[in-house]
Amino acid sequence: MEVLNSFMTWIFKSRLGQIDYFRHNPIQVQEETFQSLIEASRKTEFGKQFHFDQIKAYQDFSKLVPLFDYETFKPFIEKTMTGKQNVIWPTEIEWFAKSSGTTSSRSKYIPVTEESLEECHYKGGKDMVSLYVNNFPDTKLFTGKSLSIGGTLEKNPLNPQGTARAGDVSAVIMQNLPIWAQIARTPSLETALMGEWEAKIEKMARETMNENVTSIAGVPTWTIVLLQRILELKKAKHILEVWPNLEVFFHGAVAFGPYRNLFKELIPSEKMRYMETYNASEGFFGIQDQPHSDELLLLLDYGIFYEFIPMEEWDKESPKVIPLSDVEVGKNYAILITTNGGLWRYKIGDTVKFTSTQPYRFRISGRTKHFINAFGEEVIVENAEAAIEYACEQTGAMISNFTAAPVYFEDSQSKGAHEWVVEFQKEPESLEQFAKLMDQKLREVNSDYDAKRHKDLALRQLILHAAPHGLFEAWLGKKGKLGGQHKVPRLSNSREYIDEILEMML
Known part of the structure; x- marks a missing residue:
């Protein structure tokens, strides 16, 4: 296992040069991403409707393409869900990430393309590990398994007879993982994608409690529920009695601060590491790249073009929108994204404050409706x-x-x-x-x-x-x-x- 650990550490470190490139050339990388997205989608229905053939620069884009939230963009998504292709993205869309959002009782279905899976969601997972092994070269991460709490999958509700499927983004990602990644994780795919949540936690606990788990990836709230059940089953005082080689928790979705003391009690070790990520149904946006900082590095070569609305402009009928190059440290911004998943000038509902522009690092400050x-x-x-x-x-x-x-x-x-x-x-x-x-x-x-x-x-x-x-x-x-x-x-x-x-x- 030591040989495998050394080999895998070397493999993941190979991505660091590309990360350094976008750190040092952020605006150039964003411009290349923008041009690539426009060029790819000129002949889609969306591209024709909003005159992509006339877009040569960002200024053209900002004039010709309106801002969208889920409700205004939904007609394009629903047309795609019924089976029509080349609506918002040129390649076939077979997956939809289901999300209720945090302020709506209705389900949202976010398109997931092959490009967004490979160049965004998977790349985010790889870069998370790359940055981790770079920061902690003594890691034994690959001597054991990664525990991940997945979501569930279902039929496409608008075309149940078709091949496209929907589900939590974590479930979509797990379902499509390569074989080597499936081998490296626990529990089994069947258990990870179970639909009934209480039964799922019970089965996950029983499947994973005898594994050699070296890392956990998930949302703090549900991870706590799982760890507490494992402690009950094993009659252990803390989780290191169950998994003595556990070394890192990759967490996201909610702020970790309020849970920090509880995790210290569940995992009482000064050597335990915590690494924050910012990933959502719409994309993978940020990773904590410095071990002793709560700032996140904005991920810029992921097929995502970023724009921002200053929060003082948010409620205006025609708010001021700025590209990445114009953001200021310390100001509160709502995020707009244009992506290789087929989203265009889309308001994801999150707000951020930049802490640095060399490189671009930020903290999540909240929700536009939260x-x-x-x-x-x-x-x-x-x-x-x-x-x-x-x-x-x-x-x-x-x-x-x-x-x-x-x-x-x-x-x-x-x-x-x-x-x-x-x-x-x-x-x-x-x-x-x-x-x-x-x-x-x-x-x-x-x-x-x-x-x-x-x-x-x-x-x-x-x-x-x-x-x-x-x-x-x-x-x-x-x-x-x-x-x-x-x-x-x-x-x-x-x-x-x-x-x-x-x-x-x-």
């Missing part, structure tokens, strides 16, 4: 996660999930507030103290919130409820949203979600 701004406080997910993480650090508490929404004025004499429901893995000694610490941190990181909280001018201190264990999982199950691609909405400007959750607590 915020609370009921009183002009403009609290975004980044603020909420900072507050939760701070309160956990100060009290030793550990959480598994949370959501928050506003409490609106009841009359002219009342004050507003933010109401939180937090599911703890380890409760603080005092919920009141935890709430005060959260409130304190929110005031520190968000001046608008602080202004509204000044002398309880518009907002009183936040209201905190401790949810019973398993509540959020039960809520997701009730809505038919159990699975790796479904996440609890962190913040909402309406009370739709929190009222449903509070009702389940009665």
